[in-house]
Structures are given as structure tokens and as C-alpha cells.
Amino acid sequence: MNSARPDVTPYDALLVLSFGGPEKPEDVVPFLENVTRGRGIPRERLEQVGEHYFLFGGRSPINDQNRALIAALEKDFADQGIDLPVYFGNRNWDPYLADTLAAMKADGVGRAAVFATSAYSSWSSCRQYRENLFDAVEQTPGAPRLDKLRQYFNHPGFIEPVVDAVLASLAELPDGGDRARLVFVTHSIPTEMAESSGSEDPAGQSRPAYVAQHRSAADVVAERVRAVTGRAHRHDLVYCSRSGAPSTPWLEPDVNDHLEDLVTDGVSEVVLVPIGFVSDHMEVIFDLDTEATATAERLGMTVVRAATAGVDPRFVAMVRDLVLERAAAERGEQPERSAVGSWSPGPDVCGVGCCPNPRGPRPALCGSDS
Ligand SMILES: CC1=C(CCC(=O)O)c2cc3nc(cc4[nH]c(cc5[nH]c(cc1n2)c(C)c5CCC(=O)O)c(CCC(=O)O)c4C)C(CCC(=O)O)=C3C
Ligand SMILES: [Fe+2]
Missing domain, CATH: 3.40.50.1400 (Rossmann fold)
Structure with missing residues (x-):
């Protein structure tokens, strides 16, 4: 044993x-x-x-x-x-x-x-x-x-539950969600922080990583959903929970503004997919389930929010x-490393200059520069 x-x-x-x-x-x-x-x-x-x-x-x-x-x-x-x-x-x-x-x-x-x-x-x-x-x-x-x-973000154990969650959400919509748009949502961050995310080292998680990693995850999920339903759903990546001073640019569009744009384009059914989060914490239950859902209702859209991996x-x-x-x-072995989508498995140790602190360098553990 x-x-x-x-x-x-x-x-x-x-x-x-x-x-x-x-x-x-x-x-x-x-x-x-x-x-x-x-x-x-x-x-x-x-x-x-x-x-x-x-x-x-x-x-x-x-x-x-x-x-x-x-x-x-x-x-x-x-x-x-x-x-x-x-x-x-x-x-x-x-x-x-x-x-x-x-x-x-x-x-x-x-x-x-x-x-x-x-x-x-x-x-x-x-x-x-x-x-x-x-x-x-x-x-x-x-x-x-x-x-x-x-x-x-690209491990099958994170992606697969999201695929199933999207399929379950589609099934809740009229006609099995045939016309639904998949709207992937993550936390907005300052655009400058997004630009410097990832590593200088092209062999590591190369820059700018934050948005590209989310796009990769969203693309894999959408592709796997298509493989099951046989329908190609258009999908977008948008942001929630913007903070900071209004004069500092953060990643856009905001999910609420995006819903306004979608309704103008004739989209009336949406699955909100909180791809940036691993559980239904406050950003999900307030920013999506409360605020964005109210926006959708005001616009006469039907939205279903997909579950997180939890x-x-x-x-x-x-x-x-x-x-x-x-x-x-x-232990010096060469383990198999699972990954799906366009990004290879990330390094065990973050690269030099990985994801710098916008307020200046601070010591950090678990990096090749520490
Ligand atoms: C990228 C990202 C994630 C995802 C990755 C991760 O999970 O870490 C995340 C998660 C979370 N953010 C959370 C809560 C908050 N984040 C804030 C502020 C900020 N978040 C930022 C970014 C992120 N945040 C940033 C750039 C700020 C500005 C201030 C700063 O430069 O640091 C503020 C202050 C108020 C405000 O400014 O909105 C609060 C209360 C909770 C807890 C939820 C709960 O209680 O259920 C969670 C999981
Ligand atoms: Fe936050």
C-alpha cells in the first residue's frame, strides 16, 4: 500500500x-x-x-x-x-x-x-x-x-469545469442558448500594470501576459463549447471591478458598458463567464450577479452567469x-506538465522582472530574482 x-x-x-x-x-x-x-x-x-x-x-x-x-x-x-x-x-x-x-x-x-x-x-x-x-x-x-x-489559467483542471459551467448556462437559455454571446469577465487592472505583466524573459510568461492569458483561456473554453454544441458562439473578454483614480486608465470595456453595446448590436442573450476568478467571491456576486445582471435586465437582455471552478x-x-x-x-525529475491552449505551462519560478510593482521594486519570494 x-x-x-x-x-x-x-x-x-x-x-x-x-x-x-x-x-x-x-x-x-x-x-x-x-x-x-x-x-x-x-x-x-x-x-x-x-x-x-x-x-x-x-x-x-x-x-x-x-x-x-x-x-x-x-x-x-x-x-x-x-x-x-x-x-x-x-x-x-x-x-x-x-x-x-x-x-x-x-x-x-x-x-x-x-x-x-x-x-x-x-x-x-x-x-x-x-x-x-x-x-x-x-x-x-x-x-x-x-x-x-x-x-x-491554462491547466485542464481549471478550464474543464468552466466549459461545463458554460454548457449548463447555455442550456438554461431559450433554444439551448443558440443565439447567446459568451462574455468572459475578469478583474480590470491599470493598463500600465497589464502592459508590464509577465516576464521580460520570452521563455517565461512573456509580456504582456495578463490579457493574453485570459484570451487564451477564453478561446479554449469557447472552442471546447463549440466542439460539444456544434455552434460557434461569438465571445468577448471584458472587465469588472475597476478602481483607482478616474484619470488612471484601466482595462476596458467594463462589463456593463459592453452589455449596452451588445444590445445595440441586437444581442439579447448572454452567458457571463467569470474566467478571471476561481470562486464566487464578492466580484462575482456583486459586480456580476447584482450589478451587471441589473444592467442586463434594464436593457431587456437575458443573462445567465456561469459557475466558477469552486x-x-x-x-x-x-x-x-x-x-x-x-x-x-x-526532486530533479522531469514531470509531465498539463496545459491547454496557446500558452505553454508556466515556469515553477517566476522570471526576472516578472510583473513589477507599479510603486517600485519590492522584495518577493519565489522568483529567480529573489
Ligand atoms: C487582478 C485582481 C484580482 C484577481 C486575482 C486575485 O484573486 O487576487 C483581484 C481579486 C480580488 N479583489 C478583492 C477585493 C478588493 N480588491 C480591491 C482593489 C484592487 N483589486 C485589484 C486587482 C485584483 N483584485 C486592483 C488593481 C485593485 C486596486 C488597489 C490595488 O492596487 O491593490 C479592493 C479595494 C476596493 C477597490 O479598490 O475596489 C477590494 C476590496 C477580492 C476579495 C473579494 C471578496 O471579498 O469576496 C478578490 C478575490
Ligand atoms: Fe481586487
Whole structure:
């Protein structure tokens, strides 16, 4: 029985690293302060975003979703005979990353793989997590050695649940969604951050990566949907959750503006596909299910929002696959690396100058420049 166990050497643990969110109304303002410290986000925008949280009782679903993912991973690991404890640490809310590292150290964890709940390249979605890892390790003498797992926007375990979710959404529309447009949505970021996303090294995740990676993921999903339905649905990539000063350009079009354009073009049925997100957190339940859905209703359109990967067993198995792949690579083996679409599997270690911080260089873990 022992011999059949997948080998997780050199890892003693897996750390699930996420954004964090408030869990009660009193958490909302301090959470927003944590997220936006030194970011120059206008007070008006903060008040608006606070209202999004209060609309849902001051509780973001994100921590519960991560706890559900961790429970699913623990079960998957047990079923596979993998003996690897799973820890939970957030960048912006309890359980804070530094506290988790202290707990890992106390438990005798010497080295851990890190799964971040963010699939794409950019400072916001990748390097910022690596900077937070650096800071938390600095604060924790004797912290375990950490290896952030590679990006997974093009892993079949992320793509396949989205394909099925789109098919399920189409089936909810009149005539099986024959005329539906697929509108892929991700988080807007400043255009400058989008331009510098990815690595200078063409062998790494080459620049500009953020939009191109999303396009690749959206193209694969649309192609696979076509293979099942036999119908070629037109598809677009648009953005939600724009923040920052109005004078700073961010990626466009906004999903709401795009719906206006689509209605002008005679499109009346839409599947919203939150391709930029791995679970139904606040951006999905507010920006898409609340705001964009209200826009669609006002325009007389029918929209269905496709599910995110969440705790789909294929997504859970993907995390296991990434851990085993990286463990093998760290042992000097040449593991098979799954990837679909036009991008090859990303590097284990981020390249030099990958996804620079727009406010100037800051130390980060898990890169070839750290
Ligand atoms: C690319 C990206 C992702 C996807 C990748 C990933 O998942 O990491 C993401 C995820 C998330 N963003 C989240 C929440 C917030 N993001 C904010 C602000 C910002 N996000 C940005 C980018 C991204 N954000 C940026 C460039 C800013 C401007 C400030 C800055 O330069 O950093 C603000 C402040 C208010 C505002 O400015 O809107 C909040 C409250 C939550 C938690 C949701 C929940 O509670 O359920 C999640 C998962
Ligand atoms: Fe955000």
C-alpha cells in the first residue's frame, strides 16, 4: 500500500494563499484599509465597495469558499494516500499569512508548497502575493521554505469545469442558448500594470501576459463549447471591478458598458463567464450577479452567469497535480506538465522582472530574482 502513495517529498505541507475578506460588518472598514493602504484609492470608491459588502451582511463569501476548497483538498489527499496537511493564510484578513506561517513553524513544517487562489500573471494577481510571502517570512523567524505553485489559467483542471459551467448556462437559455454571446469577465487592472505583466524573459510568461492569458483561456473554453454544441458562439473578454483614480486608465470595456453595446448590436442573450476568478467571491456576486445582471435586465437582455471552478473535483485534483508535479521537479525529475491552449505551462519560478510593482521594486519570494 505504501508503494502506491504519490511522493510529495520534499514537502511537509500545502499552504492555500488567498485574498481574504470580511466576515462581519465590523470587519468591513478595517479590511478595506488593509487592502488599500498606500494605494491612492479615492474615498468615494471605498465607500461604494463597503456598500457592496454591507449589502451581503458585511460578510464576504471568500473565506468560506477557501475553507470548502481546503476541506475538499484534505479529502482528496486522504483518498489518494497523500499525507500532507493543508494550511490557510490570507493577504488581507484573518487567518493572516504571518500567523499561519507561525503555526506551520510550530507544527514543524520545514518546507511547503503554496497554492494561490489567483490564476494569472500581473502584479496584483501574482507578484503581490509573492511580496506578501516575503514580508510574512521576514516576520516569522524559522518560517518554512515556501514554493509557490505555477500559474494554472491554462491547466485542464481549471478550464474543464468552466466549459461545463458554460454548457449548463447555455442550456438554461431559450433554444439551448443558440443565439447567446459568451462574455468572459475578469478583474480590470491599470493598463500600465497589464502592459508590464509577465516576464521580460520570452521563455517565461512573456509580456504582456495578463490579457493574453485570459484570451487564451477564453478561446479554449469557447472552442471546447463549440466542439460539444456544434455552434460557434461569438465571445468577448471584458472587465469588472475597476478602481483607482478616474484619470488612471484601466482595462476596458467594463462589463456593463459592453452589455449596452451588445444590445445595440441586437444581442439579447448572454452567458457571463467569470474566467478571471476561481470562486464566487464578492466580484462575482456583486459586480456580476447584482450589478451587471441589473444592467442586463434594464436593457431587456437575458443573462445567465456561469459557475466558477469552486470545489469542482477536477479543480481540486488540479491542485494535487500541481503539488505532485512541483515535488517531482524539486526532486530533479522531469514531470509531465498539463496545459491547454496557446500558452505553454508556466515556469515553477517566476522570471526576472516578472510583473513589477507599479510603486517600485519590492522584495518577493519565489522568483529567480529573489
Ligand atoms: C487582478 C485582481 C484580482 C484577481 C486575482 C486575485 O484573486 O487576487 C483581484 C481579486 C480580488 N479583489 C478583492 C477585493 C478588493 N480588491 C480591491 C482593489 C484592487 N483589486 C485589484 C486587482 C485584483 N483584485 C486592483 C488593481 C485593485 C486596486 C488597489 C490595488 O492596487 O491593490 C479592493 C479595494 C476596493 C477597490 O479598490 O475596489 C477590494 C476590496 C477580492 C476579495 C473579494 C471578496 O471579498 O469576496 C478578490 C478575490
Ligand atoms: Fe481586487
